Amino acid sequence: MRCLSCREEYDEANAGTCKECYEEASETEEELKREIDDLKSKLKFLTARSPVDPQNPNPSSSCFTDVVLVASDDDCEDGAPSVPAHKAVLVSRSPVFRAMLKNEMEESRSGTIKISDVSYEVLCSFVHYLYCAEVTLDEQMACELLALAEKYQVKHLKAYCEKFMRSKVDVENALINFAFASQHNAKHLLEASLSVVTDNMEKLTKQDVYKELIDKDPRLIVGIYEAYLAKKDNTASSCSLPQNPS
Amino acid sequence: MRCLSCREEYDEANAGTCKECYEEASETEEELKREIDDLKSKLKFLTARSPVDPQNPNPSSSCFTDVVLVASDDDCEDGAPSVPAHKAVLVSRSPVFRAMLKNEMEESRSGTIKISDVSYEVLCSFVHYLYCAEVTLDEQMACELLALAEKYQVKHLKAYCEKFMRSKVDVENALINFAFASQHNAKHLLEASLSVVTDNMEKLTKQDVYKELIDKDPRLIVGIYEAYLAKKDNTASSCSLPQNPS
Structure with missing residues (x-):
């Protein structure tokens, strides 16, 4: 069979959709693109x-x-x-x-x-x-x-910055980001950085910023240990038991 | 074979795409939908x-x-x-x-x-x-x-109204819309209504609005007849000759 999209031959094992669904999907894609064009034009008109x-x-x-x-x-x-x-x-x-x-x-x-x-x-x-x-x-x-967005409650900007910062979280900056997210009420950044922190506890508890945080905001560190333990428990139970709804 | 999209059986004659193209198309659709969500959220934020x-x-x-x-x-x-x-x-x-x-x-x-x-x-x-x-x-x-949009050069609104009016053109209102489009420099509406007019010349030249236009703006009527003749010539030549690039 020849694929209607890429025009290459394929065998039954690599078959995807029927013709009808292919045509529907193409139409949907065109419609979505038209909607995007309309929205962009509206946005251009309304942007101050x-x-x-x-x-x-x-x-x-x-x-x-x-x-x-x-x-x-x-x-x-x-x-x-x-x-x-x-x-x-x-x-x-x-x-x-x-x-x-x-x-x-x-x-x-x-x-x-x-x-x-x-x-x-x-x-x-x-x-x-x-x-x-x-x-x-x-x-x-x-x-x-x-x-600034948090202070003036500009949600759209806050979400935009938070998304950017989440994409940059790594072992080096996870603790700093966690403290920052906690201070500025940035839930998604908090979750992302806490996850990296609890995956790298041994390394991170040796960082200077960890020691500084113990002095400055020990409750934050308590939160990290609680999350770490909960994660360990979860991992242990999901390893030992096939399914544990509790 | 079973379609990966609608989950129904199909035979070779009704085959659409290969698996790879199906997966790519699904990803593209998801991306387009995310883009639409982003644009809508931006629009909501910026709308005054x-x-x-x-x-x-x-x-x-x-x-x-x-x-x-x-x-x-x-x-x-x-x-x-x-x-x-x-x-x-x-x-x-x-x-x-x-x-x-x-x-x-x-x-x-x-x-x-x-x-x-x-x-x-x-x-x-x-x-x-x-x-x-x-x-x-x-x-x-x-x-x-x-x-109003034409007078104050609000292009976005003019295009929006013109699109709506084009969708409403029929034999009854084609002549009026043609005159209106000509007066307000609405090219797409002009083309759409002129096409309906020239397809229904016998009927439309009997309308009162046709007689009124002859008095009010005879040049417009001349334009209609010119378009009518050009269309007739085109139809005739495309019927008698398989391809005529001139």
């Missing part, structure tokens, strides 16, 4: 012009902005350039900004929002994301943006 | 809160709006409710609004944009679309929004 581009910060391109954000991490706070933005955009992306700006708090009156513990570069990326849902991440940027 | 919901107009839900649009079609212009909006949104969706609002024209100074020849209901739907790229169309609404 970001008043700040992290690759090329140029506040002069902004228009009709009615608020500025200032990174208050910089030593020379007065000289720090501010990031212009639209209240309507901040409010629609973050419930924290919404409460801040709609309730006539200090920030709403002054038109200035101070963002503490963040560099100007990270703040630009943060604001840009609120407009375009796009950012180029490295590990440092992902950490800082995740913390 | 519309200050006006056409189903339930309630301007009090708007916030930080800095401009109002007024439908100047209504007789009682002074009493017509206005539609609040954000300059930043109008500017990012329409090059016409951009020129109007960035160049310190009358509209920018007064904060009021008059939209002529449109009802309040259509204006609400128009503004809502600029925020959410969503609208429920019927044939009347599609006509009016297409005209």
Whole structure:
């Protein structure tokens, strides 16, 4: 038989689908691609012009902005350039900004929002994301943006950073990531890093960061040992018993 | 053989793909679905809160709006409710609004944009679309929004209305749609309606709208006859000659 898709001969052992299912699957694929094109076009239409581009910060391109954000991490706070933005955009992306700006708090009156513990570069990326849902991440940027996203409850950005960080978890950074995830309430990153930690207990309990954590946050270490024991028990029971629903 | 997809038996004549291609296609489908989920989530994040919901107009839900649009079609212009909006949104969706609002024209100074020849209901739907790229169309609404989208160069909305109108073209409305498409520069609708018109010349030249068009815009009717003749020639040549590249 000749495959209708790759046009190569195959024998009965390598047979896949019947003709009808092949044709249906092709149609489905075309439909999905059309849906993707529609969604991309809609997204392009709705994406707001970001008043700040992290690759090329140029506040002069902004228009009709009615608020500025200032990174208050910089030593020379007065000289720090501010990031212009639209209240309507901040409010629609973050419930924290919404409460801040709609309730006539200090920030709403002054038109200035101070963002503490963040560099100007990270703040630009943060604001840009609120407009375009796009950012180029490295590990440092992902950490800082995740913390900011958690603080201002920008779930979409938090999930994006968390996914990136999960993909980077290894034996070297698992403990640090575990502590970070615990601090910033990042459940998926917590699970991924805890799994690597408990798979490498002997190695990781020799790391300096392990000793630092015992001093700084011993409860976290307790959590690790509990997870380690539970995993060991599970492995043991699934080895000795074929099936144990309890 | 048993189909790996529908699990039914089939014979060689109904064979589709090999196993490898089936598995690849399944993976592709999963990937496309994941991409769709990602795009939908991004879209949800970026969609601005519309200050006006056409189903339930309630301007009090708007916030930080800095401009109002007024439908100047209504007789009682002074009493017509206005539609609040954000300059930043109008500017990012329409090059016409951009020129109007960035160049310190009358509209920018007064904060009021008059939209002529449109009802309040259509204006609400128009503004809502600029925020959410969503609208429920019927044939009347599609006509009016297409005209508005053409005037303010909102390509995404124009394409959306045009697609809807194309799907509704039939012998009864083909001539009207042809005239409408010509007036509003809607190429795809023009082609679709012209094709129905030239397929039904005898019937359509008896319609009242045909006689009206001869008075109002005879050039349009000339265009129809030219297309009709070209089609007839093509059909004739493709019948008499197997292939005619000229």
